[in-house]
Amino acid sequence: MPIYEYSALNAKGKTVTDIIDAESTAAARQKLRASRIYPISIKEVYETGRQAGHDISGWFKPFSNRVSAGELSIMTRQLATLLGAGFPLVSAVYTLIPQTRSQKLRQALAHIKDAIEEGSSFAAALSQYPDIFSEIYVNMVASGESSGTLELVLNRLADITERQQAITKSVQSAIAYPILMFFVGTLILIFLLTYIVPSIISIFEDMDQALPLPTLVLINVSEFLRNGWWVILLALVAVILVLRRIKKTDRGGYGFDRLALKLPLAGELRTKLATARFARTLGSLLENGVSLMAALDIVRNIVGNRVIADAVKNAALNVEKGGALAKSLEASSVFPHISIQMIQVGENSGELEAMLAKIADIYENEVESTVSAMTALLEPLIILFMGVVVGFIVISICLPIFEMNQMVG
Numbered sequence: 001m002p003i004y005e006y007s008a009l010n011a012k013g014k015t016v017t018d019i020i021d022a023e024s025t026a027a028a029r030q031k032l033r034a035s036r037i038y039p040i041s042i043k044e045v046y047e048t049g050r051q052a053g054h055d056i057s058g059w060f061k062p063f064s065n066r067v068s069a070g071e072l073s074i075m076t077r078q079l080a081t082l083l084g085a086g087f088p089l090v091s092a093v094y095t096l097i098p099q100t101r102s103q104k105l106r107q108a109l110a111h112i113k114d115a116i117e118e119g120s121s122f123a124a125a126l127s128q129y130p131d132i133f134s135e136i137y138v139n140m141v142a143s144g145e146s147s148g149t150l151e152l153v154l155n156r157l158a159d160i161t162e163r164q165q166a167i168t169k170s171v172q173s174a175i176a177y178p179i180l181m182f183f184v185g186t187l188i189l190i191f192l193l194t195y196i197v198p199s200i201i202s203i204f205e206d207m208d209q210a211l212p213l214p215t216l217v218l219i220n221v222s223e224f225l226r227n228g229w230w231v232i233l234l235a236l237v238a239v240i241l242v243l244r245r246i247k248k249t250d251r252g253g254y255g256f257d258r259l260a261l262k263l264p265l266a267g268e269l270r271t272k273l274a275t276a277r278f279a280r281t282l283g284s285l286l287e288n289g290v291s292l293m294a295a296l297d298i299v300r301n302i303v304g305n306r307v308i309a310d311a312v313k314n315a316a317l318n319v320e321k322g323g324a325l326a327k328s329l330e331a332s333s334v335f336p337h338i339s340i341q342m343i344q345v346g347e348n349s350g351e352l353e354a355m356l357a358k359i360a361d362i363y364e365n366e367v368e369s370t371v372s373a374m375t376a377l378l379e380p381l382i383i384l385f386m387g388v389v390v391g392f393i394v395i396s397i398c399l400p401i402f403e404m405n406q407m408v409g
Helices: 025-034 050-056 069-084 089-099 103-117 122-126 135-147 150-205 213-227 229-248 250-262 266-287 292-299 306-320 325-330 337-349 352-408
Strands: 003-009 015-021 038-046
Touching: 003 025, 015 025, 015 089, 025 038, 069 089, 069 103, 069 150, 089 103, 103 122, 122 135, 135 150, 135 266, 135 292, 150 213, 150 266, 150 352, 213 229, 213 352, 229 250, 250 266, 250 306, 266 292, 266 306, 266 352, 292 306, 306 325, 325 337, 337 352
Parallel strands: none
Antiparallel strands: 003 015, 003 038
16 A cells, blocks of 8 residues: 655644555545644655556666665664564554655665565565665564564664674775875876976977987877877776676686785785674674574675685585584685684684674774775875876976086086
């Protein structure tokens, strides 16, 4: 049944805003008036059937209606709070619909509410929206429903999402300044080489003398940037398209992921980030009653690197045959040695979930430290690079002037 969000005047003349389900807009108005509520405006939030599906699949919906991790985290936290306050699940979901800013998430919640009323489980209703609710989310909710700890599971899901979002924002904010410095510095150098340098060097064109090698190099670079910039642009676009095409293939994507893990500093950062994500997710799944084999299969899809995903897959096969998780992961030589040792301690002590949480904490902190170290190193390197280029330009311009002074002297 369609859900409508309305603004209306109650019997006391006060403006109220809420939602209502009805067969049509006219039915919604009639239903409101029967309750002595007089609608000012009614806006459809969710429509069942073909039209809703068509609306979601419009050309620009994937971009304008994408549900962010922050929105999902807020919704999850609010739902856990409502359940903790004693709201039934249907009422809690119904209450969240008008409070949700994302239209796509609002529509999904309305449909989920209808599915639960029709007898579906919460997890089964969530699984109908894999682009919003991940496999991890659905499996943890299913475990919470079966064990009667849905409120606890939702709070933990919100914690996981918020923690991962905080790490992502920390990394982004740390690298934003060096990237901005490099971008602005590059634009300044291009401006110098294409507009300032040619006007200065034109003075030497009328001189009947051989120019120094640095000056000749500067002139050639300046002319190439002025006249052949389109060649650079086309080459850059072609390289990006070819690399993207190669990366989409299984063999090419695997090669890129392997190379990404071997890069200096960046490779170490990716490994630590993947290890933290692996440990955090696996620990949460196990803690909520998901079996180890099912948890490994889920985690394999979220590590973000095909090499590490293959390592988890091979480890799962070995565990299925009776092997220990730590030894199975160690065979791939992908995960850090300390993490393997901690997993082994967790297995031997029967506290694997707690040890995985500690591993996640350790490597999340190390990711932040590594990013801080990288940015601290990048900033002086960018300044040094810009200084060398500007110094080369100055020397290239000054050398002919020095030679002219010597000839005059």
